[in-house]
Amino acid sequence: MNAKVWLIGAGPGDPELLTLKAVRALGEAQVVLIDDLVNPAVLEHCPHAHIIKVGKRGGCRSTPQAFIHRLMLRYARQGKVVARLKGGDPCIFGRGGEEAEWLANHGIQSEIVNGITAGLAGATNCGISLTHRGIARGVTLVTAHTQDDSSLNWDALARSGTTLVIYMGVSRLNDVQQGLLAGQMAASTPVAMIENASLPEQRECRSTLGTLLADAALFQLKSPAILVIGEVASAAESLRLPLEPVQKTLVG
Numbered sequence: 001m002n003a004k005v006w007l008i009g010a011g012p013g014d015p016e017l018l019t020l021k022a023v024r025a026l027g028e029a030q031v032v033l034i035d036d037l038v039n040p041a042v043l044e045h046c047p048h049a050h051i052i053k054v055g056k057r058g059g060c061r062s063t064p065q066a067f068i069h070r071l072m073l074r075y076a077r078q079g080k081v082v083a084r085l086k087g088g089d090p091c092i093f094g095r096g097g098e099e100a101e102w103l104a105n106h107g108i109q110s111e112i113v114n115g116i117t118a119g120l121a122g123a124t125n126c127g128i129s130l131t132h133r134g135i136a137r138g139v140t141l142v143t144a145h146t147q148d149d150s151s152l153n154w155d156a157l158a159r160s161g162t163t164l165v166i167y168m169g170v171s172r173l174n175d176v177q178q179g180l181l182a183g184q185m186a187a188s189t190p191v192a193m194i195e196n197a198s199l200p201e202q203r204e205c206r207s208t209l210g211t212l213l214a215d216a217a218l219f220q221l222k223s224p225a226i227l228v229i230g231e232v233a234s235a236a237e238s239l240r241l242p243l244e245p246v247q248k249t250l251v252g
C-alpha cells in the first residue's frame, strides 16, 4: 500500500513561489484537499487528482478540523496518495504539526513540505528586509489570535529588539497597539500592513504604532494581511521588488 499524506505549503499566493518538491508531491497526489487561502492556480500541477475544498477561514463557512482529519484518513486508508495543500508554510500557524501527529497516531505516514510563509513574502515584496543588519537582531512570528483567547506577552515582544511579524491581526489591531504601547514600544515605531501579499491584489499601508488603527480604517485593511512592526518597516525603496501590478498606498 503506497498510502501517504503530503502536508504541502503552497506559499503565500504567487504560484511561482511553490517549491519544486511541492510540485513533485502534487504530481503524485490522487486526492488533494485544498485550503481557501491557497491560490487554485497551483492545481495545474495535479490535473488528474480529485480536488476537495476544505476552507476554514475565520468568520466564513468552515470545514471542521475533525472532518478534515477524517477525510485524510479515509482516502489514505483506501491506499491513495493524499495532498493537503495549505497556505504559506504548513507549520506556521497552519496546524501542519497537529495533522502530522494525528496521522501518525492513526498509522498513516505523512511528510511536510515547506512553503514560503506569508510574513516573509509580504515583507520582501514591500522592500522590507526583516533582519536588516544593524537594525533588527531577529524576527518574531506572532499570531494575534489564540485558540483560548489568552493574551500575548506584549511586554516581552515590545522589548525583544526583533522585528515583529503579526499574523491574523486584522481584527485585533487594538490589542496589538495597546499591548505594545503598554510594553513601552515607541508610538513612532514604523508599521507596514500588507494585504494579499504576493498576489496581484497586494496592497500595503505604511503607518506607525501610534496611528495604525486610524490608518488601517482609512485604508480599509482586510484579511488576509500581516503586520510588520519595527524599524525595518520604514520605507526602503531600494529593496523594493519590481512586482507588477502592485497598488501602493501610503497613508499619513
Ligand code: SAH
Binding pocket: 012, 013, 037, 086, 087, 088, 089, 090, 091, 092, 093, 094, 116, 117, 118, 119, 122, 166, 167, 168, 169, 194, 195, 196, 197, 198, 199, 223, 224, 225, 226
Ligand atoms: N500557514 C500560513 C498562515 C496561516 S494563518 C502561512 O505560513 O502564511 C492565516 C493568516 O496568515 C492570515 O490571517 C494572515 O495574517 C496571513 N496570511 C496568509 N496569506 C496571506 C497573504 N497572501 N497576505 C497577507 N497575509 C496572509
